[in-house]
Amino acid sequence: MRFLLTDEQREFARTLDGMLGASGTPAAVRAWAAGEHKPGRDLWARLAETGVFALAVPEEYAGVGPLPLELAVAYVELGRHAVPGPLVETAAAAAFLARLGDTGAAVAWLPRIASGDAVVGLCADGAPFALDADAADAVFVVRGDTVCRTETHGPVQPSLDPARRLSRPLGGTVLARGPAVTAAAAHAGDTARLLTAAQALGLGRALLDETVAYVKQRTQFAVPIGSFQAVKHRLADGLLALEFAQPLVHAAALALARDAACAGPEIAAAKVAAGEACYAAARTALQLHGALGYTDEPDLSLRIRKARPLRDAWGTPAECRARVLAG
């Protein structure tokens, strides 16, 4: 057993972190929230160059995957920088199409996903809204044992995270029907849940880091507020929750890679832990930044607002807890 990321995986994460830190990501998030997709799509293309989306696509469709652990490592970094767009949905759609066995759809979409040419939505699990359908080249909608592909959607409805743009998918062409759809959708749901957990983990880490930096320099009563135990203990709890969520995310990715029977509960456990840790980190960030944390202007707000939707997307904590015990 060597339950540690390899040097290569760490290096990949560092590369992504560096690239996203130098790419004006916060401005792209704000533009995305305003419905201007150009900076976000440019960022998407740069991510594709690093090979992120190819990790979700099998080799026979011009990808290098599926590699769930490497994907999870990458999505921690995407979460850390609050990158906008249907990142999870595109990777999950790739998992869906690769598993479905409909060669036509796979040939049409998987190479485009791998290269970053296609931004794809996925609406399943009974979700009424698709994420960022207005920016997507196609949205796959799974209802029961039927999957449709649609390019149209209802009006964009503002969400509590403005960078997550929600709308109802409309109409569409039926692609496939039957048990293969249900099975592929379950696999795609696991993939989506895992990558949402990974994003939440990265987002939580960034929220904690920003807040630690802030309480070291913010002075009240003539000392840094980070020297007060009430502040320290809250941040220590934040770190604790993230540190214990991380191995769950990695183990869940390993289980998905093996297509193990325990993958469902393992992924659900990771989602609960990472989602709750991230949301707690957001609450701590908000509280310890004081009124500053409650304002839109600092880039901190881009992260604080994303924590709760990530906690709930692709399986609320209650749904995931039930899944853990369903075995």
Next chain:
Amino acid sequence: MDLDFTAAEDAFRAEARAWLTEHVPATPLPSLETREGFAAHRDWERRLAADRWSVVSWPEEYGGRGASLLQWLIFEEEYYAAGAPGRVGQNGISLLAPTLFEHGTEEQRARVLGPMATGEVIWAQAWSEPESGSDLASLRSTAVRTDGGWLLSGQKTWSSRATFADRAFGLFRSEPTAPSRGTPAHSRPEPHQGLTSLMFPLDAPGVAVRPIGRLDGKPAFAELFLDEVFVPDADVIGEPGQGWRVAMSTAGNERGLTLRSPGRFTAAADRLTALWREAADPGDTALRDRVADAVIGARAYQLFTYGNASRIAAGGSIGAESSLNKVFWSELDIALHETALDLLGPYGTLADDADDAPAHGSWSEGYIFSLAGPIYAGTNEIQRNIVAERLLGLPKGRR
């Protein structure tokens, strides 16, 4: 990155499981915190040792199997999954022994470890004092130089199972604290210096042991009154005056990997899940969520520990991270047992020795025991300070 066990590790697991299946008492032993239970648990240690299962991670020459950290984790998983008795030798095995391996002499190891491994000598801790808890370095008990050794005097407290134990190890002030230059009179001079780590018999002349009842009344710990108790030089651990360094390595063991292995929590979470399936109202989703959280927490702690074991195997080390462990398992343990008691309803209110106590009282005994977790081995408040200051780099402040 993988979570795979080698064929040799699987074989080790199978061997441990087979032995435990054959030997674990069908009915749990009486509580470890009673005289009768202590004796029964001591006898169990002897049986473990007879087949070299009492100290698997020690070198073979001291009665162990030279097991790797991962093998030890495997053994612990099997041990608790089998419902085997609590370890009465634990304080010696997981605290004193690693300290002797690191700081002790060859002679001390040869003399102390064998009887520790068999349960012939059970060790108690003598660290805390009535006025020195979290601020351990302020301790006042003294070790005064005498011919061929030291005379120990003072009062130690919260010494687990010292009422029944044979020997103790502790920390004593061997040099009076001298005020260093320029410090104001009210500030404390260098309290970490001049401390010495020593071992002593609890039946020596000058030692008086007064049992202290735990929250449920059982004499789980004791106060020790020491009046010029003679200890030979051979029972000093490390150099005189270097006791703080020795103590901190013991504390690291206590909080870190070796005190509470994940196996006990994964096993308890499995039992909790079984109890929930038997007893719970499926519509009670609040209770369901708490059971799920116990399962998730136990798995997280297991995986976190596998990660640490991998890091150590790769040549790394665990420092202040051990404080994360301690806070996590102690809070998990309480939540898990509270959930079990809630599932048991009125039966969850019975004491462990009640006739109608479910599962031979193991849930209520475990609950009472868990309540001490956030206090011993360095309170969780102290651990959070360590996490904040050493892992997050926050500035030291007033305590």
